[in-house]
Amino acid sequence: MSTLTKYSAVPYTGPAPTNREPYVPTDAAAIDARGAELAAALSVEQETGQDLPTLLVPRENIVAVLTALKSAGYTMPLDLFAVDYPRREQRFDVVYQLYSLAKNERVRLKVRVGEDEPLPTGTGVFKGLNWYEREIFDMFGIVVDGHPNLRRILCHEAFQGHALRKDYDPAQRWLLTEKDVAKIIPKIDPRFENVDTDFERVTLNLGPSHPATHGTLRIVVTLDGETIIGCDQEIGYLHRCFEKSCETHTYQQAIPFTDRLNYCSAFINNVGYCMAVEKLLGIEVPKRAQHIRLILSEFMRIADHLVCIGTNLVDMGALTNFWYLFQPREEIYGLIEACCGARLLPSYCRIGGLAVDAPPDFLEKSQRLVDWLPKFINDVEKLVDKNQIFLDRVVGIAPITPELAIEYGFTGPCLRACGVPYDVRKASPYLGYETYDFDVPIADGGDTFARYLVRMEEMRQSLKILQQAIDRGMPEGAVIVDNPYVALPPKSKVYNEMESLIYHFKLIMHGIQPPVGEAYFQVEGGNGELGFYVVSDGTKNPYRVRCRPPCFQIYSAFPDMIIGQTIPDAIAALGSLNIIAGELDH
Amino acid sequence: MDVTRVSPGVVKVTGARMSVLDRLIIPQVVAGMLVTIRHLVKNLFNLEKLPTISYPEVKRVYSERFRGRHILTAREDGTTRCVACYMCSTACPAECITIEAGEDERTREKFPVRYDIDLLRCVFCGYCVDACPEDAIYMTRDYEMAIDTRARSVVGLRDLVVPPNFPVAPMGWRPYYGAMEKKGTAGGTGLGQPLRSAPFEDDAPPNPDLFRGNE
Numbered sequence: 001m002s003t004l005t006k007y008s009a010v011p012y013t014g015p016a017p018t019n020r021e022p023y024v025p026t027d028a029a030a031i032d033a034r035g036a037e038l039a040a041a042l043s044v045e046q047e048t049g050q051d052l053p054t055l056l057v058p059r060e061n062i063v064a065v066l067t068a069l070k071s072a073g074y075t076m077p078l079d080l081f082a083v084d085y086p087r088r089e090q091r092f093d094v095v096y097q098l099y100s101l102a103k104n105e106r107v108r109l110k111v112r113v114g115e116d117e118p119l120p121t122g123t124g125v126f127k128g129l130n131w132y133e134r135e136i137f138d139m140f141g142i143v144v145d146g147h148p149n150l151r152r153i154l155c156h157e158a159f160q161g162h163a164l165r166k167d168y169d170p171a172q173r174w175l176l177t178e179k180d181v182a183k184i185i186p187k188i189d190p191r192f193e194n195v196d197t198d199f200e201r202v203t204l205n206l207g208p209s210h211p212a213t214h215g216t217l218r219i220v221v222t223l224d225g226e227t228i229i230g231c232d233q234e235i236g237y238l239h240r241c242f243e244k245s246c247e248t249h250t251y252q253q254a255i256p257f258t259d260r261l262n263y264c265s266a267f268i269n270n271v272g273y274c275m276a277v278e279k280l281l282g283i284e285v286p287k288r289a290q291h292i293r294l295i296l297s298e299f300m301r302i303a304d305h306l307v308c309i310g311t312n313l314v315d316m317g318a319l320t321n322f323w324y325l326f327q328p329r330e331e332i333y334g335l336i337e338a339c340c341g342a343r344l345l346p347s348y349c350r351i352g353g354l355a356v357d358a359p360p361d362f363l364e365k366s367q368r369l370v371d372w373l374p375k376f377i378n379d380v381e382k383l384v385d386k387n388q389i390f391l392d393r394v395v396g397i398a399p400i401t402p403e404l405a406i407e408y409g410f411t412g413p414c415l416r417a418c419g420v421p422y423d424v425r426k427a428s429p430y431l432g433y434e435t436y437d438f439d440v441p442i443a444d445g446g447d448t449f450a451r452y453l454v455r456m457e458e459m460r461q462s463l464k465i466l467q468q469a470i471d472r473g474m475p476e477g478a479v480i481v482d483n484p485y486v487a488l489p490p491k492s493k494v495y496n497e498m499e500s501l502i503y504h505f506k507l508i509m510h511g512i513q514p515p516v517g518e519a520y521f522q523v524e525g526g527n528g529e530l531g532f533y534v535v536s537d538g539t540k541n542p543y544r545v546r547c548r549p550p551c552f553q554i555y556s557a558f559p560d561m562i563i564g565q566t567i568p569d570a571i572a573a574l575g576s577l578n579i580i581a582g583e584l585d586h
Numbered sequence: 587m588d589v590t591r592v593s594p595g596v597v598k599v600t601g602a603r604m605s606v607l608d609r610l611i612i613p614q615v616v617a618g619m620l621v622t623i624r625h626l627v628k629n630l631f632n633l634e635k636l637p638t639i640s641y642p643e644v645k646r647v648y649s650e651r652f653r654g655r656h657i658l659t660a661r662e663d664g665t666t667r668c669v670a671c672y673m674c675s676t677a678c679p680a681e682c683i684t685i686e687a688g689e690d691e692r693t694r695e696k697f698p699v700r701y702d703i704d705l706l707r708c709v710f711c712g713y714c715v716d717a718c719p720e721d722a723i724y725m726t727r728d729y730e731m732a733i734d735t736r737a738r739s740v741v742g743l744r745d746l747v748v749p750p751n752f753p754v755a756p757m758g759w760r761p762y763y764g765a766m767e768k769k770g771t772a773g774g775t776g777l778g779q780p781l782r783s784a785p786f787e788d789d790a791p792p793n794p795d796l797f798r799g800n801e
Contacts, residue, residue: 249679252713253677253679253713255679255711256680256709256711257679320622324625337648337649337651341651341652341759342652342653342710347711355716359651379625381587382618382621383618383621385602386602386608386614387611387614387615388604388608388609388614389615391601395601421593421596438595439591439596439597440595440597441596441597441598443598449601450599453587456587456599457589457597457599491721491761494719495719501719504719505673508673508676508717509676
């Protein structure tokens with residue numbers, strides 16, 4: 001914005017807002033052709049004009065279609081959510097998003113469901129759909145037929161109504177107490193049902209406020225001696241209605257809410273959300289803004305991994321590492337604060353770019369930090385890498401096979417620890433990641449140790465990306481698009497030009513009004529694929545914002561990982577999964 | 587840990603190879619202790635450069651962009667710049683600003699009769715500052731907002747309005763004009779030695795760029 005300090009009377013001549021016109025994705029023809037191919041193969045209808053190949057599946061056929069797609073290579077269930085259109089006869093759109101690792105391709109399935117029509121469960125095909133089906137039951141009241149454990153997941157058991165329905169009044173207040181909840185008694189794993197040991201079976205409650213859970217999570221385990229033979233989780237203690245809040249606020253106002261999803265790497269959430277809306281608007285962010293977004297995202301990823309490894313080692317009694325890792329994290333937050341104005345929750349992205357330019361000494365500070373960081377990572381490596389006490393605690397603990405991890409929809413470091421090299425930055429690059437030279441680290445075993453190794457190497461790879469980004473220097477130009485229908489005009493113009501003042505008022509009063517349609521955009525968050533699905537009806541408020549939080553599915557697999565292990569192993573495993581309650585409870 | 591390349595763009599990380607000596611635990615524990623002792627000795631002879639801050643005696647200095655407690659700026663004659671246009675309360679995602687407008691009978695100008703910010707609701711995103719068309723609301727670097735009752739979290743005109751020529755030193759997030767960019771922002775990263783200083787200089791001269799009335 002510094003280039004615009006002088007008075008200029010040139011009125012804006014760019015494209016006018018595309019309000020209430022349908023959204024057209026960039027390569028619509030190719031997507032529709034692929035969709036038609038799939039639709040013909042599965043003999044279902046196709047919905048055209050979407051940003052992904054989209055199939056319209058009748059409710060009765062969904063399990064058959066899911067099975068067919070799974071055998072065709074779409075092995076990863078990325079997301080399942082619903083959108084409510086109350087004026088329609090069948091008011092809900094249930095949306096599945098599947099991903100094929102082999103073809104690097106996504107497909108979207110839409111099922112129309114009426115208010116009293118049960119949806120057949122897909123848990124028999126994909127285990128990862130379990131919690132998502134509970135979520136649509138909780139939020140929309142869609143009954144899922146045949147689901148093994150259909151109860152509310154994010155809201156309290158005694159909650160009345162379904163919060164994400166359009167006719168739910170968000171101003172209602174509920175007083176819900178513990179008395180209204182049925183006691184959770186975990187089901188005993190069939191492998192241990194008839195095993196007779198000398199020990200008494202005990203049910204133990206961990207959390208929600210417990211130092212080992214790193215957030216408000218509740219785990220109920222049944223123990224046979226020291227062995228965990230049954231486990232059930234309860235989440236939703238940090239539920240703050242992100243998706244509903246977005247519906248009652250403008251597109252721009254939702255950015256501070258995204259900060260609070262994964263608060264360890266808040267800036268990546270900002271980027272993901274803004275890029276989803278930018279995709280819907282069809283605008284490209286200036287190069288300079290992309291460069292700053294990339295640098296800050298990588299710093300945030302390092303900070304996220306530092307927190308994860310540091311706290312995970314504390315769980316195992318290694319407090320020294322925590323201090324060595326939190327010192328560089330503190331400095332990363334210092335850089336973030338000098339650039340964004342806040343340490344933890346930057347709210348620095350804007351739709352169309354960034355709030356202000358980075359400070360002039362930004363690259364210099366980044367370079368100093370990149371040179372300074374590795375010694376702390378190396379120190380921790382020296383402390384724990386060959387330490388037999390540490391290795392005994394992590395090697396072979398809470399393993400998950402690659403097949404099961406994919407079926408659960410794992411992404412990010414936890415999936416890569418199983419040996420699957422899937423990284424959104426490589427698979428569908430954004431912000432120019434394709435031009436950077438970096439490697440995707442994988443490890444074998446999928447255990448706590450593998451997750452630690454992958455995170456350590458990922459920090460080094462992030463440093464490699466950062467070094468390249470700093471060497472390239474900062475591209476010249478503005479940090480936000482010059483389009484007054486999207487971005488606020490610079491203050492110097494607002495005070496000097498009538499048009500800019502009107503644009504300024506109009507944008508704040510009426511907000512950004514993207515074209516009618518829906519778009520999904522995914523970025524690589526600290527924990528894995530972080531996706532935002534934005535549905536616009538052409539007004540200033542999003543019709544629906546869906547956040548795909550990576551640790552939701554990772555945490556849903558937790559019982560499968562810890563059955564047969566002991567409590568201390570479960571705690572070590574929980575730390576290595578990096579469950580962030582803010583993101584989990586979106 | 588060992589890193590081997592398996593295919594272009596993918597590397598495999600495996601645990602470090604353990605020698606017989608490493609398996610005996612003690613040598614590796616000693617090696618780890620050496621790292622810890624190195625840190626200890628380094629810190630012991632460099633006490634004034636420890637990464638920790640003795641808050642509240644010593645305070646951390648944040649950058650010129652820090653989003654702390656708000657202030658309402660004033661014109662030369664001492665009246666508040668705010669014209670009660672409701673832009674900040676419209677832009678606020680937390681709905682924490684309540685404004686009641688009045689009209690000056692002499693000048694026929696609007697001004698706020700009531701301007702309340704609920705600091706417990708505020709998310710410190712800085713949208714109010716970006717939205718203000720009058721440079722009336724700024725954020726400071728003041729982050730000490732502890733209160734003992736909920737009622738005290740609501741700050742009104744009496745707490746927010748500052749006198750004209752309010753010093754620039756404690757200012758945080760405010761509209762950017764380029765003049766400040768030349769200096770660079772403070773705060774940020776002294777690499778393990780956070781900027782801790784020195785209370786804000788209360789008698790610093792006001793920055794003329796901040797007040798349009800001075801142009």
